[in-house]
Amino acid sequence: MKILVINSGSSSLKYQLIDMETESVLAKGNCERIGIDNSNFIYKTPAKTIEKLIDMPNHDVAVSIVLKTLTDSEVGVISSMSEIDGVGHRVVASGEAFKQPSLVTPENMVKMEEIKDLAPLHNPAAIVGVKACLAQMPNTPMVLVFDTGFHFTMPDYAYMYAIDYSHYEKYKIRRYGAHGTSHKFVAQEAAKYLQKDIESLNIITCHLGNGSSITAVKGGKCIDTSMGFTPLAGVAMGTRSGDIDYAAAEYIARKEGMDVSQMLNYLNKRSGMLGVSGVSSDFRDLDEAAKEGNYRADLALNIFAYGTKKYIGAYAAALNGVDCIVFTAGVGENDPGTRSRILANMEYLGVKLDEYKNTHCVRGAISEIQADDSAVKILVIPTNEELVIARETMVVANLA
């Protein structure tokens, strides 16, 4: 059983072919700069890596290059396209149109068109990616898997905003969250690792990367998450402000002569770690600069850590206690300094980090980093969003 996972961006297309018997990656890669000059094709198998410039004027060409390479007699990993049993497509935003992963059907593609502007950069790209795959593999079952999907178990008082109710009814303005596949994956992995039934666990999952979100998971289900209607909400991120008083944004916009879309661009692209530090959005650069005594880099890291700590505290309250805190994604998996800043002085909650374990995690493996006398388990778990998409594809397409 082999599932192809496709993650389409406006000018990119990431792919992974996964063997579901072993849940191992047969081949993966990226088509970059689609529709732009110098399009770049990357293809990796356990045996070799190919990177070359190929003209890719659109996603159709990108998909056909991916399929041709996967089935190539020399470098391919399958002998024909018929070996691909299903295709899972990552979709960023679902609105309330899709509360579950869903089969690609003509009706569902109409619904996809209707929710395009919920994520204007990403959702149209997903549609293009689906269509490109359908053109090459019209008889292969395909599934739409949404980043928001895991969060539909939130109760109404957690997902509703305190605004005019008619705007929820009319426009479906509410909290949707993001990184759902990642939160789901690491919560399940945590339960497996702890050899506990997930039904019995309160887990706080911290997906900390360039974009960051924190989720409260009770009995395997999301009950709250820090991102909102869009990924702009929650903790400060690489370039996003996270939560802010909207009156402050309006004040800046008025003083600096920005209109609404310029303000949103400012909050999404010029704020967060980059805005505060003036150094970089990348935590490696910030760690470096902070070590060299850069006050604003250190401040940015403290804002991030304090914001994350507050969400952990809030979700411990929402969950009525926490058994396990999980760190995942670029920063969560690789930045012990940030984990340490976040978890400092949380003994009241039964959270105590072991600094030695924290700085000696094995990359790519699950690490347990709490002190022996910590009541709460603290785990670092590599995320695998593609695997979740592939698993959901098997279930929804009835391939399991």
Ligand code: AMP
């Ligand atoms: P992601 O969005 O999950 O791909 O995470 C990307 C971010 O992870 C980068 O922007 C870096 O800030 C951060 N990151 C990756 N590796 C490290 C590392 N070794 N130390 C600190 N931060 C890292």
